[in-house]
Amino acid sequence: MAHLRYSALDLVQKRERIEVRTPSEKISDYFGELAFGPKQMKAALSPEVYAKVDAAIVNREKIDPETASAVAAAVRVWAMDKGVTHFTHWFQPLTGATAEKHDAFFDPINEIENLKGSELVQQEPDASSFPNGGIRSTFEARGYTAWDPSSPIFIYGSTLCIPTVFVAFTGEALDYKAPLLKALDAVDKAATKVCRLFDRNISKVNAFLGWEQEYFVVDKALYEARPDLVMGGRTVFGHNPARGQQLDDHYFGAIPGRVYDFMRDFEIEAHRLGIPLRTRHNEVAPAQYEAAPMFAAVNVATDQNQLLKDLMNRVADKHKLKVLFHEKPFAELNGSGKHNNWSLVTDSGINLFQPTSSARENLLFLIFLVTTVKAVHEHADLLRASIASAGNDFRLGAHEAPPAIISVFLGSTLTKVLDELEKNGNVKIEKGDNLYMKLGIDQIPEIILDNTDRNRTSAFAFTGNKFEFRAVGSDANVSNPMTVLNLIVADQLRDFYRKVNKLIDGGQDRRLAAVDVLRDYIKTSKKIRFEGDGYSEDWVKEAKKRGLSNVKDTPYALDFYKDEKVIKVFERHKVLGRIELEARHEIMLENYIMKVQIESRVMGDLAHNHIIPTAIAYQNKLIQNANGLKDLGIDSSEIIKTIEEISKHISNLRKLVHEMIEARKKANKIEDSRKRAIAYCDDIKHKYFEPIRYAADKLELFVDDEDWPLVKYRELLFIR
Template structure:
């Protein structure tokens, strides 16, 4: 193994850069060239067919069979002209990644290429072979993928991809996209009702999303020598190098040449797919980077982020690199998130989280900000559950990631506005008085994009014209947390309309009625607002006093999906049924359990088959040297001390690994998946992972570098 490590290092150090040549000096020449978008549809479809497609994509209209046939014919012609031979329904099952089954256009019996409207609209993958939480038995295989016209058809890896939803034969959602689309409709309905209190011209509200994707990059050869990275996506062992991120010199620093070539390459391919990538830079930790797109409608943004991760993986292979999307691939340095920047946009072009110089628009702005804050307060545990995973548990609360405690950061200016509004809620308005001046609302135009500092320890922060959900993990499908966010805000907005109507019925003028409701909501949700250091012990104590939950571990956080309050919420907005919620709860528990099991097995394998034999081999060498020194009459105290130190860590390592294996055997007999997952959390991960790692990392410092079998942090993080 040590020889393998040295060989990998030689390969990594000898890599040459890969030249990347854009297809044109102007991005506009090739942007969206692999997408069957509006331009392609307008050019290839009859005007009446094109109109129906636009209605389906923008207004949720249905596409009839004859229209589907014409679209399929045009899509086939376009795809064949680009050398495409196969098509697939591209969907997002509850595995966390995307799925696809390729079918050929070529019909051998007819001797021609075919693509029927029925193949465009619907296909039938095996619903029992994907995670379903007991919805489908093994022998009940039928499930359906159905075309989502609101997300564009695209060509990826020489295959025509049709974005689809994925449902069981009995209709239950087995994917991330279906509930996301339903949540978009829920928040649209609720937000339009609220908007019409201020502007009757608003007929539609669309949630918008910008996803900042963080990731690590290491050399492919170094990756291949680390079984823990290959099997679990993270390094279960590895001592911190002398130099990590403490010099703060990597953030926004010069991008390493090979990594920059990789970035340029995947950006070109992303732009061809219509993914509006716009930002790239070094992140805080060595070997860590970020890519960020422009904002898009939330459904497209989620699809594009999933596609982008797949694309980055494939392009990295060309550059002999490996992309790590795990939230915490390396201990002791910054973890990776997927910051979800969320806002609401009206069909009149107004960002509802953008303050302006208009008093009416600012009252509307305040209304949506307060509603969002109250939604986070009312459903903090559900929001925490939406970002729960085995990998994100390692990140939350460590090295720049926000804590597991849900809170909202608004900044000093907006906090002052809400405090003023709460304090001066029911003010007698004399004729000629400026109500907004009395209520402090006139201060809002001062809130510009950079008026308030950012708080990177906050899980949910207002950042000028949007809310940034920073707690989402880098490997997650954003559809999960965004579905929850859409639904909880929709619920508060619907309640808000009813409360305003009650005030109006009691004789209040509409604007005063809105302000009165806002004052109550501000007061009710005040506990969730926090402006300080989310890492501090003081905040954890203060949050407990406020009654805020601190759900640090996934199996416990996921219990929220079983609450009646959660079931009522999703059912009320027709997003997920009780059956679907229970299925998701079971799927996420099983996913957690399997990941911890894999990591435990990897730890055992590396410890027993790699680390301990190496340490014993080195120990024997030390004993031989100590005996030699003694035979020569020389002092061998230092050698003896090292032998004792090595022996101590070997014994500790072996003892803890064997105890962990024994604990796992006992837990595997537990039939209740919730109890088994919590058992693995408390009695395996929490009880043994750190102890085993400590012993291995100490041995890494003691054993001669020539003997050590595992590629070290200093090599993975700094050799590019």
């Protein structure tokens, strides 16, 4: 019987490209046609109702029942005109995926199609089977989804999807969206108060996000012939091919035909949904790619990223491809991240991270720049916890991504400015070829328009008019790190406002008071700033000297969520309470345990049922060959050496897998989730994964290529 591997390879050779047709030659003709955004609302609602909805979105207020009923009626008509039959509350539970329960518009009692305002605003899905960390018992399963009007309603397939938060009956958040909305509200309020110290025309500050989504694409048949990819999204075995990414020829190269068709197809569907995708290109590793949109409000951008990931999977299936979002699907190749480009913009159009020719705006720029650095310094460990996952642990610090050490890169220009300000507030930088922009007060040096190249080895880098949080994993829901980032900046801005006002009350000029506080922030947060190579071992040593944390494994990183300092900052801004944080800590530990457990079990299955039998069968062939040579009086010593080598790796593989299984049984008996997660990390993953892989990959080198059962790296990465 032929191996599944060869059946899969045969299928790949027969693949044909699928024709992709665009609705129109111009994207602008169909962009957002499946989203009930401002344009559609204006057309469907009366001016009075639209004004109420718009005000509710801007001010993050509840929509009254009468307005909700008007919106429900309008959106139902709009959706039914496009062939929609059902609606759902689309939410983001703590599984990492999205969730939905479809209900028909059809009302069998009155025999009409209907969508009530109450159905638009709230539903009651069963909450018992979603992760809740002990907040809700199975017999107390009630949970509520509530409409988030700040994120556009959209049509997906034949279903009207209403973005919602998901909370327990007692009010605790059971999702990623609810705390994100609260954190965005906190940073808006704190940032607006600071801005209004210097510009009374500012009444609101919005956080914006532009994510860059990296991913791998492989043929679907090859994917399905790899149980490890199917079960865990990562290849637990596989020897590197002769050619990997060492030539750098894939990066920004010509996009392969089938992948190009897939990209065009999902981009068309994304544009119809109002997702502003603009960039596509090959990434560094073979079979790795990236998609990126224009910036959007953080809440909308996070929803769009979750939607796009699902959309990409569906479109890939049509093209007989499979998208891999795991942070490290292939050993020894670059993994995938999701760079989060974050900025703050006022309702008057000022990007608070953009230096300008205005003295007032440059003072705000300096305030928000330094305050953000200070926030990262104060809560670096929380930022690390926000990106912790079993998948991201394989990527962080692997000389392809930022290390587990959180640091801030500003570039030589801004570093010089802050250093001068720290030492002497009225010292000015010598004029060079750069453009000067005066702040208008002697105590601040002139700021040079920053043209520094961004540091790809930094976890958190300033890139000219925004910060780029580069350490986020490709499979992550960006709501989590974005909640933390906006929360800690809100908290630091609150501290800044309090200290500046104290100095103002003492009679000091507000601009000079701001500078005094900034100088203190610069001095006390200096250790978090690093301009060098974040991949280097020298930085690891230097970071240790500075007292910066370097927590490489998720179970330990998650401990930061239980720190009293962290709990207080969440409670201070009413983003999450102690019970909610403890629940999330428990959920994330359980998620880590399950993912490592799945990989461990897949390893055991592949070793026992695929690799060892294949290696023994090939070994028997060699034994027959050696005996035949011996009968002919021909030297068979080299073959015997190969047989012995194979036997050694088989024995070692069998022994290690047995020990790993016993370690897993022992870990499973541990009741405390944290201790069990640490056991899975230290006693299973770190102790056995690499040695088991080494033995299996060595056998791949020895066994005849025609006999090897698993699809090889060269096939997964280069055959499309």
